[in-house]
Amino acid sequence: MSDRFSFNQATANRWAIPDLVAGCVDAGVTRVGLWREQVADFGLEKTAALVKDAGIEVTSLCRGGFFSKPEWYEENRRAIEEARVLGAPVLVLVSGGLPPGSRDIDAARRHVGDAVGRLVPAAVEAGVQLAIEPLHPMFASDRCVVSSLGQALDLAAPYPAEAVGVVVDTYHLWWDDAVWAQIARAGREGRIACFQAADWITPLPEGVLLGRALPGEGCVELRRFRAAVDAAGYTGPVEVEVFHADLWARPGAEILAATIAAYREHVA
Amino acid sequence: MSDRFSFNQATANRWAIPDLVAGCVDAGVTRVGLWREQVADFGLEKTAALVKDAGIEVTSLCRGGFFSKPEWYEENRRAIEEARVLGAPVLVLVSGGLPPGSRDIDAARRHVGDAVGRLVPAAVEAGVQLAIEPLHPMFASDRCVVSSLGQALDLAAPYPAEAVGVVVDTYHLWWDDAVWAQIARAGREGRIACFQAADWITPLPEGVLLGRALPGEGCVELRRFRAAVDAAGYTGPVEVEVFHADLWARPGAEILAATIAAYREHVA
Numbered sequence: 001m002s003d004r005f006s007f008n009q010a011t012a013n014r015w016a017i018p019d020l021v022a023g024c025v026d027a028g029v030t031r032v033g034l035w036r037e038q039v040a041d042f043g044l045e046k047t048a049a050l051v052k053d054a055g056i057e058v059t060s061l062c063r064g065g066f067f068s069k070p071e072w073y074e075e076n077r078r079a080i081e082e083a084r085v086l087g088a089p090v091l092v093l094v095s096g097g098l099p100p101g102s103r104d105i106d107a108a109r110r111h112v113g114d115a116v117g118r119l120v121p122a123a124v125e126a127g128v129q130l131a132i133e134p135l136h137p138m139f140a141s142d143r144c145v146v147s148s149l150g151q152a153l154d155l156a157a158p159y160p161a162e163a164v165g166v167v168v169d170t171y172h173l174w175w176d177d178a179v180w181a182q183i184a185r186a187g188r189e190g191r192i193a194c195f196q197a198a199d200w201i202t203p204l205p206e207g208v209l210l211g212r213a214l215p216g217e218g219c220v221e222l223r224r225f226r227a228a229v230d231a232a233g234y235t236g237p238v239e240v241e242v243f244h245a246d247l248w249a250r251p252g253a254e255i256l257a258a259t260i261a262a263y264r265e266h267v268a
Numbered sequence: 269m270s271d272r273f274s275f276n277q278a279t280a281n282r283w284a285i286p287d288l289v290a291g292c293v294d295a296g297v298t299r300v301g302l303w304r305e306q307v308a309d310f311g312l313e314k315t316a317a318l319v320k321d322a323g324i325e326v327t328s329l330c331r332g333g334f335f336s337k338p339e340w341y342e343e344n345r346r347a348i349e350e351a352r353v354l355g356a357p358v359l360v361l362v363s364g365g366l367p368p369g370s371r372d373i374d375a376a377r378r379h380v381g382d383a384v385g386r387l388v389p390a391a392v393e394a395g396v397q398l399a400i401e402p403l404h405p406m407f408a409s410d411r412c413v414v415s416s417l418g419q420a421l422d423l424a425a426p427y428p429a430e431a432v433g434v435v436v437d438t439y440h441l442w443w444d445d446a447v448w449a450q451i452a453r454a455g456r457e458g459r460i461a462c463f464q465a466a467d468w469i470t471p472l473p474e475g476v477l478l479g480r481a482l483p484g485e486g487c488v489e490l491r492r493f494r495a496a497v498d499a500a501g502y503t504g505p506v507e508v509e510v511f512h513a514d515l516w517a518r519p520g521a522e523i524l525a526a527t528i529a530a531y532r533e534h535v536a
Contacts, residue, residue, distance in 0.1 A: 103487045105443070138406040140443035141487045142470045147443050175373070175408040175415050202410045206474040219371045219409045 005263050006031035006059040007256060008196065008241035009038060015252030017042040021054050023253045027260065033060045033196075033239045036082060048086050058088040059237040060131070060194050065144075067115040068096035068108065076119050084126040090193045091123070092131050092167055097142040108145040113155040120163045131193035132156055133167035136175075138208055149173055149182035156191055165193025168229055169241070171212050174200055174220040180228055187232020195229050196239045197222055197267050205245070212242045214258060215266035222267045238267060273531050274299035274327040275524060276464065276509035277306060283520030285310040289322050291521045295528065301328045301464075301507045304350060316353050326356040327505040328399070328462050333412075335383040336364035336376065344387050352394040358461045359391070360399050360435055365410040376413040381423040388431045399461035400424055401435035404443075406476055417441055417450035424459055433461025436497055437509070439480050442468055442488040448496055455500020463497050464507045465490055465535050473513070480510045482526060483534035490535045506535060 007029050009020055017038060024032060032051070039047045039061075051058055064079035066072060076093075083091040095112040098105060116130055123130050132152040135144035146152050152166040166186055173179045186192045199218030204211040215222050226238065240259050247255055275297050277288055285306060292300060300319070307315045307329075319326055332347035334340060344361075351359040363380045366373060384398055391398050400420040403412035414420050417434060424432040434454055441447045454460045467486030472479040483490050494506065508527050515523055 098487055103489050105487075105489075106445070109445070136405065137443040138404065138472065138476070141468055147445075151445060175405040177374070177377070177415075177419060200409055203475045204406065204472070207471045208406070208476060219366055219373075221371050221373075 003268060004236070004238045005029065005260065005268070006033055006237040006239040007259060008033035008062070008239045009035055010062065011240060011242045011247065011259055012252040012255040013038070013243075013248055015255070017047050018050065019252055021050050021056060023256055024056055025054050026253070027256055029256065029260070030055060031057045031059045031237050033062060033241065034058055034086060034088065035062045036079060039082065039086065044082055044085055051086070058086045059239060060090040060092050061086060061088040063092045063094045063133075064130070065093035066096035067112050068099045072096075072115060073118065077122055080119065080122050080126050080128050083128040088128065090129050090131045090165070092133050092194060094133055094135060095144045095146045097140065097145060105140065105145055109151065109155070112146060113158070116155065116164055117159060120159050124163050129165050129193050130163060131165045131167045133169060134172055136172040148176055149179055149186065153182060153186055153189065153191060161190040165191040167194045167196060168192055168225070169196040169198070170220050170222055170225045171198040171200055174225075183228045183232050187229070187234060192229055192232060192234040192236070194239065195226070195234060195236065196241045197225070197263070198240065198242045210243045210245050212244055214242055214247065215240065215262040226267050238263070240267070271536060272504070272506045273297065273528065273536070274301055274505040274507040275527060276301035276330070276507045277303055278330065279508060279510045279515065279527055280520040280523040281306070281516055283523070285315050286318065287520055289318050289324060291524055292324055293322050294521070295524055297524065297528070298323060299325045299327045299505050301330060301509065302326055302354060302356065303330045304347060307350065307354065312350055312353055316355065319354070326354045327507060328358040328360050329354060329356040331360045331362045331401075332398070333361035334364035335380050336367045340364075340383060341386065345390055348387065348390050348394050348396050351396040356396065358397050358399045358433070360401050360462060362401055362403060363412045363414045365408065365413060373408065373413055377419070377423070380414060381426070384423065384432055385427060388427050392431050397430060397433050397461050399433045399435045401437060402440055404440040416444055417447055417454065421450060421454055421457065421459060429458040433459040435462040435464060436460055436493070437464040437466070438488050438490055438493045439464075439466040439468055442493075451496045451500050455497070455502060460497055460500060460502040460504070462507065463494070463502060463504065464509045465493070465531070466508065466510045478511045478513050480512055482510055482515065483508065483530040494535050506531070508535070
């Protein structure tokens with residue numbers, strides 16, 4: 001595929017890295033988004049060599065962040081280094097939720113900004129852009145205190161755009177009537193580091209993490225999002241990233257084929 | 269209780285109306301928020317007579333809205349009339365989600381504003397204030413397209429404040445960093461019709477409707493919310509409204525006692 005499609009590996013999270021790479025080559029897919037856990041399972045250097053030999057570009061590495069954990073600094077330094085080794089230009093940061101027992105979301109959000117700032121020198125040195133990802137507000141307490149694109153841009157604002165960008169993920173942002181203006185702002189500020197597409201369906205499952213759908217199965221105006229990031233000057237890859245238990249149960253090659261078809265029909 | 273506490277009946281939703289009223293009298297509670305289904309089960313006129321004889325004030329009726337349904341107009345006219353008969357000064361409006369098959373959330377939101385406008389004359393005539401309730405964005409597709417207090421205020425803006433107000437519910441709004449400014453705005457515009465308190469806990473259950481907690485059990489800065497509505501000039505009742513399967517399984521009087529205790533410690 002010569003267009004902008006990138007297959008985020010979380011969409012087929014039981015597909016081992018060698019099978020994923022072979023499957024992408026077979027399907028003509030030249031871009032993937034990778035996850036640290038799966039990369040670590042197969043081996044960082046081995047993964048880097050495998051994707052390079054296969055002519056596959058790693059569009060992003062998920063994920064750093066989780067700044068509510070005491071060990072956040074060392075953990076994120078490792079994540080930046082892994083992104084560098086993989087040749088991933090972008091490290092996605094999911095900020096983490098409230099510290100245990102805390103009700104102070106303002107303080108948690110300020111801490112995210114400060115923590116990102118402390119990582120900037122290492123990111124610049126590695127040539128990796130940190131990408132703050134706002135997650136849907138239903139994750140605000142336990143997974144990500146950054147809940148809107150505007151908030152992510154405010155947190156990124158003190159730092160150079162080449163060091164700190166944002167992720168625009170349709171699943172997390174579709175409900176927000178300010179998102180169109182904030183996408184335009186993100187473009188003006190040169191901060192759209194990554195664009196991810198997934199669709200919204202209900203009912204949400206217990207824990208709400210695995211409720212996403214392939215493009216076209218839900219209610220998100222996906223093509224409007226793609227047109228908006230395009231209009232904002234974004235020319236990078238379009239990752240499709242879907243978490244759903246039923247999807248994960250299917251064979252990897254089948255998931256990839258379904259994802260490509262859904263992308264072509266509803267996003268591209 | 270001589271303070272502002274109001275017991276929303278959804279917190280003990282298996283408690284039949286006569287038991288609820290007797291339980292409130294026993295506990296010295298003089299204010300309740302009622303729900304249309306339970307009122308209909310016991311009988312509208314009977315409920316109105318019962319609460320009046322018991323010296324109990326109905327602070328709100330839940331709920332009108334659901335403007336995505338074809339029969340929304342007649343349904344809401346009935347709800348306004350029921351509020352009038354009960355002496356409830358406020359009818360809570362949950363807007364409804366997207367129409368079946370639709371992805372046009374902007375249109376759905378505009379329709380909410382138009383629909384509320386069509387109900388204004390009946391509301392004014394009945395002496396009932398319509399209260400647009402923003403629900404958490406996790407309900408945006410299937411229950412309520414109004415997702416923030418600012419959005420609710422924008423929808424209410426064309427109409428007189430005595431006819432159209434908003435609900436400030438801590439459970440739905442706690443994640444929003446704009447909420448403090450919007451509460452101040454709501455106060456300036458005279459539109460805080462109802463203040464409801466519930467706490468946020470995780471993991472969310474399947475369907476996410478029954479995941480709320482009693483004040484103090486979660487991460488919401490409840491007293492900050494109460495202070496904010498007070499500072500905005502709101503002097504009305506403070507309803508505690510919690511939906512949780514485990515809570516509902518307990519005897520009504522026990523739920524009421526736990527709710528009063530939680531209110532006193534974490535909200536009042």
